[in-house]
Amino acid sequence: xxxxxxxxxxxxxxxxxxxxxxxxxxxxxxxxxxxxxxxxxxxxxxxxxxxxxxxxxxxxxxxxxxxxxxxxxxxxxxxxxxxxxxxxxxxxxxxxxxxxxxxxxxxxxxxxxxxxxxxxxxxxxxxxxxxxxxxxxxxxxxxxxxxxxxxxxxxxxxxxxxxxxxxxxxxxxxxxxxxxxxxxxxxxxxxxxxxxxxxxxxxxxxxxxxxxxxxxxxxxxxxxxxxxxxxxxxxxxxxxxxxxxxxxxxxxxxxxxxxxxxxxxxxxxxxxxxxxxxxxxxxxxxxxxxxxxxxxxxxxxxxxxxxxxxxxxxxxxxxxxxxxxxxxxxxxxxxxxxxxxxxxxxxxxxxxxxxxxxxxxxxxxxxxxxxxxxxxxxxxxxxxxxxxxxxxxxxxxxxxxxxxxxxxxxxxxxx
Numbered sequence: 001x002x003x004x005x006x007x008x009x010x011x012x013x014x015x016x017x018x019x020x021x022x023x024x025x026x027x028x029x030x031x032x033x034x035x036x037x038x039x040x041x042x043x044x045x046x047x048x049x050x051x052x053x054x055x056x057x058x059x060x061x062x063x064x065x066x067x068x069x070x071x072x073x074x075x076x077x078x079x080x081x082x083x084x085x086x087x088x089x090x091x092x093x094x095x096x097x098x099x100x101x102x103x104x105x106x107x108x109x110x111x112x113x114x115x116x117x118x119x120x121x122x123x124x125x126x127x128x129x130x131x132x133x134x135x136x137x138x139x140x141x142x143x144x145x146x147x148x149x150x151x152x153x154x155x156x157x158x159x160x161x162x163x164x165x166x167x168x169x170x171x172x173x174x175x176x177x178x179x180x181x182x183x184x185x186x187x188x189x190x191x192x193x194x195x196x197x198x199x200x201x202x203x204x205x206x207x208x209x210x211x212x213x214x215x216x217x218x219x220x221x222x223x224x225x226x227x228x229x230x231x232x233x234x235x236x237x238x239x240x241x242x243x244x245x246x247x248x249x250x251x252x253x254x255x256x257x258x259x260x261x262x263x264x265x266x267x268x269x270x271x272x273x274x275x276x277x278x279x280x281x282x283x284x285x286x287x288x289x290x291x292x293x294x295x296x297x298x299x300x301x302x303x304x305x306x307x308x309x310x311x312x313x314x315x316x317x318x319x320x321x322x323x324x325x326x327x328x329x330x331x332x333x334x335x336x337x338x339x340x341x342x343x344x345x346x347x348x349x350x351x352x353x354x355x356x357x358x359x360x361x362x363x364x365x366x367x368x369x370x371x372x373x374x375x376x377x378x379x380x381x382x383x384x385x386x387x388x389x390x391x392x393x394x395x396x397x398x399x400x401x402x403x404x405x406x407x408x409x410x411x412x413x414x415x
Contacts, residue, residue, distance in 0.1 A: 029065040031145045034402045037138035042118040042127035048102040048165040051079045055101050059083055066144050073173040080162040082174040088152025093186035096157040098363060099137040100164030103129040109389035124392040131381035131393040136191030139401040143409050150413035157185060164363060167207055167329020171363045179371035187342035190364040191379030193386060196400050198347050198355045199377035203256060204333035205361040206295055207286035209326040210235060215318035216279035225277035226318035229270045231310050232281040236265050238305050239285055253290040255357040261289045291333040332365040334375060342374035349407045350378055
């Protein structure tokens with residue numbers, strides 16, 4: 001049985017503990033503290049463009065060492081995988097504890113130390129993924145031996161995903177599998193950094209890459225070419241008008257900041273010289289809808305403007321001109337389900353009497369919308385520390401999550 005150490009020992013241990021040794025299969029069945037596991041997970045560079053299989057393999061070995069069965073859901077290339085583990089009986093509705101294993105890149109960021117060699121300073125754990133969101137995963141895994149030894153009255157599913165940082169793309173096969181279970185899980189807790197606040201609603205995200213093909217030529221004869229950058233500028237201007245329209249006319253939701261659907265153009269490229277008509281341009285854009293917003297209507301209006309207004313102009317001088325719109329992400333908003341079983345259960349564990357919202361998207365909306373599993377977001381750390389150089393999480397947040405998981409174990413175990 002894993003015992004919760006005292007506050008004094010917890011802080012002293014974290015400040016004085018040496019780096020964890022490399023994992024060995026011979027260590028199967030070993031128990032770890034939440035901090036030890038957080039350090040191990042952060043040390044695994046699971047950048048979203050790369051494989052996460054080394055982390056998945058570690059978790060799989062750890063869980064199987066404690067008698068927990070795992071199922072993997074690989075991507076088409078076999079380079080990444082979701083992991084779904086189940087503890088306890090499977091004949092009653094259970095609870096999902098969900099987290100993503102991928103992290104954002106560190107390229108171009110000014111880190112004071114190696115981002116994948118976690119370090120502790122100023123009562124903080126530093127490293128890529130410390131806040132977003134490997135500390136939550138560590139808190140879940142650290143409690144596995146205790147759940148196994150005390151006996152569960154309902155199943156607990158550990159769901160670890162990939163490609164969340166690429167638009168929540170990787171989790172869907174696992175979500176759809178969970179949706180088909182009988183009985184279906186009764187709720188899901190997604191441990192994104194909320195400073196352990198209970199979040200029952202968030203915005204969604206849709207993002208697109210737009211590729212424009214025009215016709216090159218000398219800049220002195222624009223009537224003989226088709227300017228792809230002009231076309232991109234017209235489409236970007238249209239997005240700006242959509243952004244102003246949704247900001248001014250809504251629909252809005254005062255629970256969010258800002259309280260309306262937002263738009264962004266994040267990347268743009270095209271052209272090779274000032275005196276050459278550019279034959280190619282590309283840009284990416286996104287919007288983050290408030291719950292209940294007509295997202296399909298926005299994408300339809302953009303596609304209509306692109307294909308029926310901008311493209312015909314390009315083809316006046318270039319039959320081969322084209323506009324390609326590629327969806328990169330489509331993660332739904334999380335809708336508030338006030339007084340739901342999920343909300344009541346997590347608020348009790350978090351010892352809170354109110355819920356909140358966030359403007360960033362998580363996989364919680366997919367569990368709710370794709371699988372009809374009520375979902376709540378609640379995890380350690382602050383989103384303001386994520387995705388930055390010297391990403392960190394306060395040690396007292398790790399401790400708070402560890403205590404939250406202790407209450408969770410008490411709630412789902414028979415002894």
